[in-house]
Amino acid sequence: MNDDTLDILHRDAADPLAGFRDEFLFPRGPDGREVAYFTGNSLGLQPRAARSLVEQELQRWAGLGVEGHFRGEVPWMDYHAALREPLAELAGALPHEVVVMNTLTVNLHLMMVSFYRPTAERPAILIEKHAFPSDRHAVESQVRFHGFDPATALIELEGDGPGGTLTMDGIARALDAHGHRIALVLLPGVQYLTGQRLDLGAIAPLAHRKGCVVGYDLAHAIGNVPVDLHASHADFAVWCSYKYLNGGPGAIAGCFVHERHARTPRPRFAGWWGHEAATRFRMGPDFVPAPGADGWQLSNPPILAMAPLRAALAQFQRAGLARLREKSIAMTAFLAAQVRARVDRVLEIRTPDDPTQRGCQLSLRVRGHRDEGRSLHEWLEREGIVVDWREPDVIRAAPVPLYNRLADCARLVDAVEAWSKTR
Numbered sequence: 419m420n421d422d423t424l425d426i427l428h429r430d431a432a433d434p435l436a437g438f439r440d441e442f443l444f445p446r447g448p449d450g451r452e453v454a455y456f457t458g459n460s461l462g463l464q465p466r467a468a469r470s471l472v473e474q475e476l477q478r479w480a481g482l483g484v485e486g487h488f489r490g491e492v493p494w495m496d497y498h499a500a501l502r503e504p505l506a507e508l509a510g511a512l513p514h515e516v517v518v519m520n521t522l523t524v525n526l527h528l529m530m531v532s533f534y535r536p537t538a539e540r541p542a543i544l545i546e547k548h549a550f551p552s553d554r555h556a557v558e559s560q561v562r563f564h565g566f567d568p569a570t571a572l573i574e575l576e577g578d579g580p581g582g583t584l585t586m587d588g589i590a591r592a593l594d595a596h597g598h599r600i601a602l603v604l605l606p607g608v609q610y611l612t613g614q615r616l617d618l619g620a621i622a623p624l625a626h627r628k629g630c631v632v633g634y635d636l637a638h639a640i641g642n643v644p645v646d647l648h649a650s651h652a653d654f655a656v657w658c659s660y661k662y663l664n665g666g667p668g669a670i671a672g673c674f675v676h677e678r679h680a681r682t683p684r685p686r687f688a689g690w691w692g693h694e695a696a697t698r699f700r701m702g703p704d705f706v707p708a709p710g711a712d713g714w715q716l717s718n719p720p721i722l723a724m725a726p727l728r729a730a731l732a733q734f735q736r737a738g739l740a741r742l743r744e745k746s747i748a749m750t751a752f753l754a755a756q757v758r759a760r761v762d763r764v765l766e767i768r769t770p771d772d773p774t775q776r777g778c779q780l781s782l783r784v785r786g787h788r789d790e791g792r793s794l795h796e797w798l799e800r801e802g803i804v805v806d807w808r809e810p811d812v813i814r815a816a817p818v819p820l821y822n823r824l825a826d827c828a829r830l831v832d833a834v835e836a837w838s839k840t841r
């Protein structure tokens with residue numbers, strides 16, 4: 419064992435958050451060892467506590483039937499409210515500004531029903547050119563739904579910075595040029611392809627000054643970087659819970675509505691669970707929306723889907739996002755430094771170098787022909803290193819502070835180096 423390896427092991431052992439790693443279940447690689455898992459940006463690992471919380475609800479269902487709605491430590495009637503505080507902390511929101519419901523794309527549509535109100539003078543949506551396809555499909559279909567033409571009513575922001583990143587100047591220029599026509603600005607907290615983190619607190623006021631509504635997609639930001647939704651003044655935000663939040667495959671998602679819209683007269687799609695809780699069970703014909711984000715709920719929520727998220731959010735509360743972020747900044751800087759020092763011939767880092775402009779993910783472009791990238795990705799798979807591949811040539815690796823450690827990062831770079839020696 420050389421000095422560098424020892425140093426890495428010492429630093430991992432000294433990490434005050436090291437114990438959280440044991441609270442997760444790791445898949446095993448081809449050699450039977452636990453994998454080095456770098457795809458928490460795609461599906462976070464399973465917290466061990468998830469199973470017992472799910473089993474607890476199955477048990478309550480078995481033993482209580484319908485009474486489970488009203489009895490027990492967290493009756494099903496109040497289950498979504500038990501997730502509210504921890505989620506509000508992660509989102510930098512007031513508790514009544516957030517709600518757990520549906521899935522990301524569903525929530526995006528529900529938010530657009532209320533917050534995308536195009537007119538002939540102001541029909542457009544501003545979105546990044548390389549937005550996640552689901553967001554792109556959602557906005558395009560909303561534009562068409564309102565009778566407008568995406569060719570003119572969808573304004574795509576081209577990445578004008580290094581590695582295809584977005585610059586504040588570019589965003590400001592687009593708003594100067596088109597702001598008067600833009601009804602809605604929809605941008606990500608962290609861009610899924612480049613790993614770039616945007617300055618949400620700066621973008622919303624800029625767009626508001628042009629009279630636009632602002633929505634954020636935090637799929638790659640929530641649980642990864644601090645977001646201060648309330649202070650950012652965004653009108654709404656949506657996110658999923660299966661990436662950095664470790665809520666499980668297809669987990670129930672989250673939604674933020676700024677408190678100034680808590681009692682908005684804007685139209686919305688309604689369901690009984692969005693009805694004011696105190697009078698919901700009078701079962702009257704008139705819809706009285708619950709104030710705050712709760713008022714956008716449609717159905718009574720899926721308890722079995724919420725149980726794993728409850729386990730996962732409790733971990734975030736114990737670890738604390740500030741401490742996680744501190745570790746995350748150091749770990750991603752370590753990975754970036756290792757990549758530059760040892761495999762610069764193979765990989766080009768596409769993610770901004772400034773830690774304030776990224777989360778934990780590094781997007782690594784494989785130099786050379788596309789086949790080189792596929793070959794490297796397959797090599798890593800065989801080595802039990804789980805990263806993901808984005809066409810045409812990008813490997814994304816996300817060292818997650820809850821369960822990754824420096825030794826994982828070193829293992830990744832060791833494997834890339836070993837592969838490069840076979841070429």
Ligand SMILES: *Cc1c(COP(=O)(O)O)cnc(C)c1O
Nearest residue numbers: 521522523550552610635637658
């Ligand atoms: C992961 C992700 C989605 C996925 O949408 P679902 O509705 O959860 O399937 C959408 N948008 C972005 C930006 C994402 O990163």
